[in-house]
Amino acid sequence: xITLADLTARVRRLEQLTRGLAKEVVLWKNCDDxxxxxxxxxxxxxxxxxLAGLDGARVVLAxxxxxxxxxxxxxGEAQGK
Numbered sequence: 001x002i003t004l005a006d007l008t009a010r011v012r013r014l015e016q017l018t019r020g021l022a023k024e025v026v027l028w029k030n031c032d033d034x035x036x037x038x039x040x041x042x043x044x045x046x047x048x049x050x051l052a053g054l055d056g057a058r059v060v061l062a063x064x065x066x067x068x069x070x071x072x073x074x075x076g077e078a079q080g081k
């Protein structure tokens with residue numbers, strides 16, 4: 001079973017992966033490399049697609065986590081009344 005703590009850990013891990021991939025993209029955009037133009041273009045496009053996918057997954061999990069946190073607060077408030 002995936003818990004709220006698991007979701008939080010996964011969101012953090014996706015943030016780390018996103019930052020790492022973004023650094024990779026910047027590195028390849030800003031340096032001389034042995035790739036041909038079309039190879040570099042294809043590589044960067046694939047990396048940017050991966051970056052977009054990771055960020056999309058992070059957003060979905062962060063929103064789900066927030067919904068669960070907000071829902072838990074609402075349940076606690078309802079029980080206290």
